[in-house]
Amino acid sequence: MYQIYPRSFADANDDGVGDLKGIAAHLDHVASLGVDGVWLSPFFKSPMKDFGYDVSDYCDVDPIFGDLADFDALVARAHALGLKVVIDQVFSHTSDEHPWFVDSRASRTGEHADWYVWADAKPDGSPPSNWQSVFGGPAWTWDARRGQYYMHNFLASQPQLNVRNPEVQEALLAAARFWLDRGVDGFRLDAINFAIHDPALRDNPPIADGRKRTRPFDFQDKIYNQSHPDIIGFLNRIRALTDSYDGRFTVAEVGGDHADREMKEFTAGSDRLHSAYGFLYLYADTLRSELIRVGDSMWPDQQGEGWPSWTFSNHDAPRAVSRWAQGRDEKAFSEMALLLLISLRGNVFVYQGEELGLPQAQVPFERLVDPEAIANWPQTLGRDGARTPMPWTAGAPNAGFSTVEPWLPVDRRHLALAVDAQEADPASTLHVARRVIALRRAHPALRTGGLELVEGPRDLLVFHRFERPGGERLLCVFNLSHAPIDWSPPVDARRIEAVNWTEADGATLKPLAGLIFAEAG
Structure with a gap:
C-alpha cells in the first residue's frame, strides 16, 4: 500500500494545498510503482486544527480538497489502474x-x-x-x-x-457504510485503541523506567484511558460490516506501550480486523538487527494470530532516512531500507516520497503548523518535516506542487530528488523502488510466507523467507553497520536482488548492502 497525505501530494487548483483532483491526476505514478493500492489520510470536512484528524462531517469532503464528485472520480481512476483505495476512519474523536x-x-x-x-x-x-x-x-x-x-x-x-454508547457505534458504522457504498476497498482505523476507556475513570499509574520524555503523556502507563477490552466488541461490528461487502480490508493503527499485545488482540481470529501496525519502526532512533528481531517476536506466527503491517515512515513520524542514516549515504540507505521493508513478513506501507528517498524536510520555526511540533520545539523533529509537498518537477516553482507558496515549504534538498529527475536516471532510488516492489509481487515467500531469523554478528541481519509446505525459500542479508562485513552465501544460493553491492565486492558486504538469494531445495 502507498500512503498519500492529501494536503501535500498534488495541488490541482493551485491554492497551495493538495486536493483530490491532484491525487487523481498523479495516480499513474503510484500505479507505476507496482503497489496494490493507496491509503488516503483524512480528506473529510474539518476545521483543520489537526489537519483533518478533527472531523466535523464524516460523510463529506472538505472544500479545500474538493467535493464528493472529485472523490468518486479518484476512486474510479484508481480502480481503472488496478489500485485499491483504503481511507482513514477517525472513530475515537471528532x-x-x-x-x-x-x-x-x-x-x-x-x-x-x-x-x-x-x-x-x-x-x-x-x-x-x-x-x-x-x-x-x-x-x-x-x-x-x-x-x-x-x-x-x-x-x-x-x-x-x-464509543461505548450503542447509538454512537451505529452512527460511526453508518459513516463507514457511506464510504463502502461509494466504492472504497477498506479502512485504516486511526488511534482505535483510544476508542473506549475505563468507565470508572481511574488514574493511570506512572512509568518509572528512567527514559527521557518530552510529553507529560509519556510519564504514565496508559492502562485506563485506552485499550479497554470492550473495544473488541466494536471491532467485531466493523468487521461484520466490511465482510458484508466483497473483498474489503481493515487495518488498525495501534500506538502505545502495550501495542504488541493490543495489535494481536485486535486481529485475532476471523471476526476482528485483518491487520494492525504500530510504531516500533516509526519512532526508533536506530535501525539495528535487534529491532527486526523485536518486530518478528511480536508476531510469532501462531495459530489464530492476525497478520501484521509494517511501515518505516508516515505522516506522524520523522522520515526513516533522517532517523537512521546517521551520516551514511542517504541514497544508499534509502534503497537498502526499501529492500528490507518489502522483505518483512506482513503487509507493507510505503509513505509518499519514500520511493524517492526523501529526507525529513527542514521547516523553520516560523513556518511550523503542527501543534505537536510547536509545543515540543526544538526537542523533537515534529511532524511537519514529513508532510512537506511532494516534489514532482525539479525545475518548477515549489518543485511542481503548486505555483503559489504551499502550506508548508519545499526543502531545497528535495528538488534534485523530484520525480522527473529520478525518472530520467536509471540508477535512481525511484527505479530501485519499482524493482524491489516487483520482486515482492513475484515471490510468494515475500508476500505471504514465514520468516526465520538467523543468528549472526550484531549488525548483520540475516533471515529466511519461505513458503509452506515445500515452496520457495529465500535468504535475505543486510549489512546495517557503518563498516564492511565479510560474508559468503551458501554455495547453492542464487542471487536475485542486490542493492549497494556489485560483483567486484565479492564476499565483502559494504555498509548498507542488501541482498536476496533463492535457495535450492
Missing part, C-alpha cells in the same frame, strides 16, 4: 465543531448528551482523572455550558466520543 458535539455540550438532556465523554469535577474542581493528552496537558477541558469536563486524548478541539 472536531468540537461537529454537530454532535455542539449539541452534546449544549445540554445534559439533549439527543447527543451522552455521545461524548463528560464527567463532573472532583470536589476541589480539578479534572476527573490524571489522564494526559498526547499533545500536552490534561486530557480534560472544563466546559461551563454543561458544568462538566469533557475528555480529549489529543487537542482540546478533538473531544472524545463515547
Whole structure:
C-alpha cells in the first residue's frame, strides 16, 4: 500500500494545498510503482486544527480538497489502474465543531448528551482523572455550558466520543457504510485503541523506567484511558460490516506501550480486523538487527494470530532516512531500507516520497503548523518535516506542487530528488523502488510466507523467507553497520536482488548492502 497525505501530494487548483483532483491526476505514478493500492489520510470536512484528524462531517469532503464528485472520480481512476483505495476512519474523536458535539455540550438532556465523554469535577474542581493528552496537558477541558469536563486524548478541539454508547457505534458504522457504498476497498482505523476507556475513570499509574520524555503523556502507563477490552466488541461490528461487502480490508493503527499485545488482540481470529501496525519502526532512533528481531517476536506466527503491517515512515513520524542514516549515504540507505521493508513478513506501507528517498524536510520555526511540533520545539523533529509537498518537477516553482507558496515549504534538498529527475536516471532510488516492489509481487515467500531469523554478528541481519509446505525459500542479508562485513552465501544460493553491492565486492558486504538469494531445495 502507498500512503498519500492529501494536503501535500498534488495541488490541482493551485491554492497551495493538495486536493483530490491532484491525487487523481498523479495516480499513474503510484500505479507505476507496482503497489496494490493507496491509503488516503483524512480528506473529510474539518476545521483543520489537526489537519483533518478533527472531523466535523464524516460523510463529506472538505472544500479545500474538493467535493464528493472529485472523490468518486479518484476512486474510479484508481480502480481503472488496478489500485485499491483504503481511507482513514477517525472513530475515537471528532472536531468540537461537529454537530454532535455542539449539541452534546449544549445540554445534559439533549439527543447527543451522552455521545461524548463528560464527567463532573472532583470536589476541589480539578479534572476527573490524571489522564494526559498526547499533545500536552490534561486530557480534560472544563466546559461551563454543561458544568462538566469533557475528555480529549489529543487537542482540546478533538473531544472524545463515547464509543461505548450503542447509538454512537451505529452512527460511526453508518459513516463507514457511506464510504463502502461509494466504492472504497477498506479502512485504516486511526488511534482505535483510544476508542473506549475505563468507565470508572481511574488514574493511570506512572512509568518509572528512567527514559527521557518530552510529553507529560509519556510519564504514565496508559492502562485506563485506552485499550479497554470492550473495544473488541466494536471491532467485531466493523468487521461484520466490511465482510458484508466483497473483498474489503481493515487495518488498525495501534500506538502505545502495550501495542504488541493490543495489535494481536485486535486481529485475532476471523471476526476482528485483518491487520494492525504500530510504531516500533516509526519512532526508533536506530535501525539495528535487534529491532527486526523485536518486530518478528511480536508476531510469532501462531495459530489464530492476525497478520501484521509494517511501515518505516508516515505522516506522524520523522522520515526513516533522517532517523537512521546517521551520516551514511542517504541514497544508499534509502534503497537498502526499501529492500528490507518489502522483505518483512506482513503487509507493507510505503509513505509518499519514500520511493524517492526523501529526507525529513527542514521547516523553520516560523513556518511550523503542527501543534505537536510547536509545543515540543526544538526537542523533537515534529511532524511537519514529513508532510512537506511532494516534489514532482525539479525545475518548477515549489518543485511542481503548486505555483503559489504551499502550506508548508519545499526543502531545497528535495528538488534534485523530484520525480522527473529520478525518472530520467536509471540508477535512481525511484527505479530501485519499482524493482524491489516487483520482486515482492513475484515471490510468494515475500508476500505471504514465514520468516526465520538467523543468528549472526550484531549488525548483520540475516533471515529466511519461505513458503509452506515445500515452496520457495529465500535468504535475505543486510549489512546495517557503518563498516564492511565479510560474508559468503551458501554455495547453492542464487542471487536475485542486490542493492549497494556489485560483483567486484565479492564476499565483502559494504555498509548498507542488501541482498536476496533463492535457495535450492
